[in-house]
Amino acid sequence: MSESASDDKRGESYVFPDMQENIGHIRRMLGDPADLVIRIISIGGGERSCALAFLSGLSDKAVIDEQIVRQILKAGRFGQEDTGMDISEVLGGLRNETMSVSQVLEVNLWSDVIKAVLYGDTAMFLEGADDVLLIGTQNWKERSIDEPPTEALVRGPREGFTEKIETNIGLIRRGIRDMNLRFVSYTIGRRSRKTLILTYIQGIIHPAIVEEARRRLDTIDIDDAPESGFIEQWIEDSFLSPFPQLLHTERPDKVRAALLQGKAAVMLEGTPFALILPTTFVALIQSPEDYYERWLIGSLIRLLRYLAVIIALFAPAIYIALVSFHQGMIPFKLAFSIAAAREGVPFPAIIEAMVMEGTLELLREAGVRLPKPIGQTIGIVGGLVIGEAAVQAGVVSPIMVIIVAVTAISSFAIPSYSAGIAFRMLRFATMLAAGILGLFGIILTFIMISTHLVRLRSFGMPYSAPFAPMFITDWRDLVIRSPVTFLTKRPEFIQTKNINRANKRGKRS
Amino acid sequence: MSKLLRGLVAAASLILAAGCWDRVEIEDRGFVVGSAIDEGKDGAYELTFQYIVPSAMQGKSAGGGHPSAQSFQNVSSTAATLFKAARKMSNETSRPPYLEHNKIIIVSERLARAGKIQEVLDLFVRDPEMRRAAKLMISVGQAKKLLEIKPPIETLPVQYINSTSENPQKSESIVPATTMGHVHRFLLEEHSFAIPRITQTDSKVSLSGAAVFGSDKKMKGFLDGEETTGKNYFSGTIKAGAVEVEIEGKPLLFEVKRASRTLYANVSDPESPAFTVNVRIEGNVGETYSHVDLLDPQVIRMIENRVSDKIREIMYVVLEKLQKEYKADAIGLSDYLNENHYRVWKKIAADWDRGDHLFSKCKVDVKVHTRLRIIGAIERVQPEGE
Numbered sequence: 001m002s003e004s005a006s007d008d009k010r011g012e013s014y015v016f017p018d019m020q021e022n023i024g025h026i027r028r029m030l031g032d033p034a035d036l037v038i039r040i041i042s043i044g045g046g047e048r049s050c051a052l053a054f055l056s057g058l059s060d061k062a063v064i065d066e067q068i069v070r071q072i073l074k075a076g077r078f079g080q081e082d083t084g085m086d087i088s089e090v091l092g093g094l095r096n097e098t099m100s101v102s103q104v105l106e107v108n109l110w111s112d113v114i115k116a117v118l119y120g121d122t123a124m125f126l127e128g129a130d131d132v133l134l135i136g137t138q139n140w141k142e143r144s145i146d147e148p149p150t151e152a153l154v155r156g157p158r159e160g161f162t163e164k165i166e167t168n169i170g171l172i173r174r175g176i177r178d179m180n181l182r183f184v185s186y187t188i189g190r191r192s193r194k195t196l197i198l199t200y201i202q203g204i205i206h207p208a209i210v211e212e213a214r215r216r217l218d219t220i221d222i223d224d225a226p227e228s229g230f231i232e233q234w235i236e237d238s239f240l241s242p243f244p245q246l247l248h249t250e251r252p253d254k255v256r257a258a259l260l261q262g263k264a265a266v267m268l269e270g271t272p273f274a275l276i277l278p279t280t281f282v283a284l285i286q287s288p289e290d291y292y293e294r295w296l297i298g299s300l301i302r303l304l305r306y307l308a309v310i311i312a313l314f315a316p317a318i319y320i321a322l323v324s325f326h327q328g329m330i331p332f333k334l335a336f337s338i339a340a341a342r343e344g345v346p347f348p349a350i351i352e353a354m355v356m357e358g359t360l361e362l363l364r365e366a367g368v369r370l371p372k373p374i375g376q377t378i379g380i381v382g383g384l385v386i387g388e389a390a391v392q393a394g395v396v397s398p399i400m401v402i403i404v405a406v407t408a409i410s411s412f413a414i415p416s417y418s419a420g421i422a423f424r425m426l427r428f429a430t431m432l433a434a435g436i437l438g439l440f441g442i443i444l445t446f447i448m449i450s451t452h453l454v455r456l457r458s459f460g461m462p463y464s465a466p467f468a469p470m471f472i473t474d475w476r477d478l479v480i481r482s483p484v485t486f487l488t489k490r491p492e493f494i495q496t497k498n499i500n501r502a503n504k505r506g507k508r509s
Numbered sequence: 510m511s512k513l514l515r516g517l518v519a520a521a522s523l524i525l526a527a528g529c530w531d532r533v534e535i536e537d538r539g540f541v542v543g544s545a546i547d548e549g550k551d552g553a554y555e556l557t558f559q560y561i562v563p564s565a566m567q568g569k570s571a572g573g574g575h576p577s578a579q580s581f582q583n584v585s586s587t588a589a590t591l592f593k594a595a596r597k598m599s600n601e602t603s604r605p606p607y608l609e610h611n612k613i614i615i616v617s618e619r620l621a622r623a624g625k626i627q628e629v630l631d632l633f634v635r636d637p638e639m640r641r642a643a644k645l646m647i648s649v650g651q652a653k654k655l656l657e658i659k660p661p662i663e664t665l666p667v668q669y670i671n672s673t674s675e676n677p678q679k680s681e682s683i684v685p686a687t688t689m690g691h692v693h694r695f696l697l698e699e700h701s702f703a704i705p706r707i708t709q710t711d712s713k714v715s716l717s718g719a720a721v722f723g724s725d726k727k728m729k730g731f732l733d734g735e736e737t738t739g740k741n742y743f744s745g746t747i748k749a750g751a752v753e754v755e756i757e758g759k760p761l762l763f764e765v766k767r768a769s770r771t772l773y774a775n776v777s778d779p780e781s782p783a784f785t786v787n788v789r790i791e792g793n794v795g796e797t798y799s800h801v802d803l804l805d806p807q808v809i810r811m812i813e814n815r816v817s818d819k820i821r822e823i824m825y826v827v828l829e830k831l832q833k834e835y836k837a838d839a840i841g842l843s844d845y846l847n848e849n850h851y852r853v854w855k856k857i858a859a860d861w862d863r864g865d866h867l868f869s870k871c872k873v874d875v876k877v878h879t880r881l882r883i884i885g886a887i888e889r890v891q892p893e894g895e
Contacts (some may be wrong), residue, residue, distance in 0.1 A: 328638075348532070
């Protein structure tokens, strides 16, 4: 099947006039699979007959039964051979007067036929005709539109993308009823032939971004892209960076907001995760809820998340540095209580921290893999029992357990899961640096991370904008999320073609 | 590839060889919280460090552990120099002394009187591990005895002394804590100064009083509690206070809530500048046993005048002592001259409280203005006419 499909891509072979020959050919090409259904019907019960070919798992049986087979059986006037009608007229008649299906195409290339059947359409071969009718009967079981489990919000729409690309396009269109909304379609995968959609709003987005995105998408040549992660890794700017340069999301509202900011999104068939490009560092820390809640609450939550990033990156490192090098910087009484708690702990702080953080990562990974009910048990066993037992046994100090717990909680407060992983990864680097060089090492790592962030780019956009190339107007929506009436401009750093997004004075009539 | 490998090896050895060398885990540090310096035999110094015992401290605060164990350990050693003494201590304790949390330094009276304060302080100022924020005190008698007091409230003697020295908020007879940094400055500027005096009575300490140092870096003598109060009024370092006066034969306590001091100097004759010290005081009636009508403005005037007289009296006593007996300007008159009459000060600086002792000869006029603001929440306790 696979070989003939790729051979036919060159489009040299045409459909035969003989129906039986066609049936034989399609059987041969697909390797006579179990799910290929061939149905031969005589039209209107007359002498003329036709054959329907479709794949049972991909096609809508109800439509084929009711709207195609039944209508053909009733179309008596096309069934007689002596009506004087030309065979192409018969085909046209069947197409235009018989089928009560909206999508019907007339083709004569085998490659088109095979492709359509593999997508779930039905091919109708008419005895003696040069052309084939392709009838749109695609239908496969689809998950309902649920709240995305990885990005749940307290307040906000409860809809999430599904695996079906048409549904996802619909979800975006449903929120932006603008004629400038564009969906550019690509076929990805030499063998999987999946649909990929690049979407943006013409007139808002800077054309260079679209151009660059199209150029990169055009380079993708892979047999299959099972998930948008493959696309992300193919088109990202730097594969060495720990930071995700495209933001993935399951939330249509997040994608819509990005489109209106002048960004683009990539959606792949078969995965609910859309990619937003270009992405900045601060976008990883923002959540749609910042905007849905009132501005004071939104700003505070956002500040809290910046704090979470700092804790997730540096808390264990600072603990190590203070305990192993700079005891003089710890307040008087705290220093003694840490010293007392560490009395009898056999490891230096760096080893202690590495062991505990490593255990935590193990627990997290185990919790993800296990079925839900067991996962919770693991959380309790790991978090409470191991922690408590380790302290009781004197292997780690209680303060280390507190530090590890706070760090873990902070790293899960970061909305983007992949950004959370990036910070956790860098945490081990800061811990090592602190263990070797103390606070000086932490500062060195901080400088290295900052340097990397500043020179990183996402689709040509500086990753650290609007911090590092400073765009002061964008600071309204950065650390502090200003009231909605103040957010009248689209982000400046992204150089949108259309700047205003709201009129502060409101509607004047 | 080999280039890359070589680079990696170089980077790794750079980090691993240069790093970690000064890493000492917190539980391996011997935390010194307080030190005492006494005179040893033949001009040697006896250095005493108070080390904490962390596990015992933890036991006391968490309720478990070893409640009977002592939370501190004092170690003494004698040597010709303090550094040597500290080094000798490392032979006797399992954890080398770590002085970044050294809160107080107590120097014995004998060393101070012998003018050895700057020798004593040299190590504490020179060594980068020392904190300039450590407080300096002069003990009456042996200094190391003070580190052996077992305070019932606090776990550590040093904590007890340290917290008590921060009480000027409630007591007028404690000199504000003087840190090593301050004293270092005074010594460099050849300035007279006063630092807290610490005395031991049974299992208690008292920080009331002050030790006065002359510009020759020798301790001249002590001021008692009341004299220290007067000194505090002069320096403007009064945060709170209580003044007892007699009204109609019965005591009335005036609580000082706010006090400020302004200085004025007439330097028309540089050889003998004349100072006017204005002290403004505000406060309440804290307690009284007399039956006067506190709502009567006449009575209020009277109380205010009595308080002013009392304070002026206290101030003159200390002034007399500093000018005539100690010949040390520990009340900051020279600072005023330095800041406001620089040219004059330049000329007489060398003769201020040494040489010709101009300080002892100059005229100081004290003016106290008291305002009674609040008479208290009640008007009287007893019915009228009783």
